[in-house]
Amino acid sequence: MTAKKTWQTQTRMVHEGGARSPFGETAEALYLTSGFVYENAEQAEARFKEEEDGFMYSRFGNPTVRAFEERMMALEGAEDARATATGMAAVTACMMSQLEAGDHIVAARALFGSCRYVVETLMPRFGVACTLVDGRDLDAWKAALRPETKLxxxxxxxxxxLEIIDIQAVADIAHNHGARLVVDNVFATPVLQKPLALGADITIYSATKHIDGQGRCLGGVVLGSADYIKNELANFIRQTGPSMAPFNAWVMLKALETLALRVEAHCDNAEKLTAMLLAHKNIERVYYPGDASHPQFDLAQKQMRRGSNLIAFDVKGGKQAAFKLANALDIALISNNLGDAKTLITHPSTTTHSKLADAAKAELSITPGTLRVSVGLEDSDDLLKDFEQGLAKLG
Ligand SMILES: Cc1ncc(COP(=O)(O)O)c(C=O)c1O
Structure with a gap:
């Protein structure tokens, strides 16, 4: 609330954003209000004319939501931000606020299913074409560019x-073409990777994941230059309404106080589980960017501080074995969410990526035996024992 710009990031995560009310509360106040009153009609007029700063209606802005945005800006190193109701609202608002019919998007094909729907199905309905590429192949990005490519x-x-894409290299390709680069940084979190510092123009989060980190609230946030946020995104959100609810913003704001601590502990557990899976006879393949066995380990080391809490692996025995393992685990819960304090496991082929054709699944290395784990904050010995007993059941 009284954070100084010279303070280290962790100190700012505890104090940044908002202002104390006249009651002098320690924890940040929750302004659960849809509207705001004006002292007189002249003040209302001045606010609507944008001659005076101040809140008007929570669809446009709210003090608790703004405090969350300010704390996120300090974490990301962004000039401005807007919070949204969900991560998908952030993705959609980001696209719709800056593109128009005739524009073209180039996107990596390895995207979360709903993000793929937005670029592949939704945007073309409004005259915005999209080309999907293998994001690891820099020549493919260049070859897909068209004069009308904007994003x-x-x-x-x-x-x-857990494919890794070179953010700096793709940002250069975008900028040489006069286009912008938008990075969905959900898996890495702002603690492990800072896309704006690597050259991206806009970073997006599903705050539902590690930012909340305890599986309570949905939320999203878009961060970028003051110019983009103020002149393009803010008005889009104001007019169309994908705004974050103040209660959710309050939960997220408080969760940012512990985000860095939680992410380090998540990574500690994920590294131990990766080592155990790599050595197990019933595992065919493990994908973890923080381990030297990952095909893009060097690139991951260059742009990520640690490997994150997500691990993907193929069990021997296909879908039957994958289901058997998921069903046998006691601590790891079957859920398609991620970034939770609880360890969650999902079978992408039949859940998050079930809508993809078999060929698209194969392109993304999703096999019937692939499982994705979001490693939680449980005791690592318990977690390893749980996976050991589950894998033992596969014979
Ligand atoms: C990479 C990625 N982007 C965006 C989203 C969408 O976030 P939300 O569920 O908050 O809308 C998710 C997860 O759902 C995700 O995993």
Missing amino acids: LFLETPSNPV
Whole structure:
């Protein structure tokens, strides 16, 4: 609330954003209000004319939501931000606020299913064409560019098998073409990877994941330059309404105080589970960007501080074995969410990526035996024992 710009990031995560009310509360106040009153009609007029700063209606802005946005800006190193109701609202608002009929998007094909729907199905309905590329192949990005390409979009590490895309190199390709690069940074979190510092123009989060981190609230956030946020995104959100609810913003704001601590602990557990899976006879293949066995380990080391809490792996024995393992685990819960304090496991082929054709699944290395784990904050010995007993059941 009284954060100084010279303070280290963790100190700012505890204090940044908002202002104390006259009651002098320690924890940030929750302004659960849809509207705001004006002292007089002249003040209302001045606010609507944008001659005076101040809140008007929570669809446009709210003090608790703004406090969350300010804390996120400090974490990401962004000039401005807007929070949204969900991560998908952030993705859709980001696209719709800056594109128009006739424009073209180039996107990495390894995208979360709903993001793929937005670029592949929704945007073309409004006259915005899209080309999907293998995001690891820099020549493919260049070859897909058209004179009307305005936006490049990627997710790294990707969902579910944790492909790594070179953010700096793709940002250069975008900028040489006069286009912008948007990065969905959900898997890495702002603690492990900072897309804006690597050259991206806009970073997007599903705050539902590690930012909340305890599986309570949906939320999203878009971060970028003051110019883009103020002149393009803010008005889109104001007019169309994908705004974050103040209660959710309050939960997310408080969760940012512990995000860095939680992410480090998540990574500690994920590294131990990766080592155990790599050595197990019933595992065919493990994908973890923080381990030297990952095909893009060097690139991951260059742009990520640690490997994240997501691990994908193929069990021997296909779908039957994958289901058997998921069903046998006691601590790891079957859920398609991620970034939770609880360890969650999902079978991408039949859940998050079930809508993809078999050929598209194969392109993304999703096999019938692939499982994705979001490693939680449980005791690592318990977690390893749980996977050991589950894998033992596969014979
Ligand atoms: C990479 C990625 N982007 C975006 C989203 C969408 O977020 P939300 O569920 O908050 O809309 C998700 C997860 O659902 C995701 O995993």
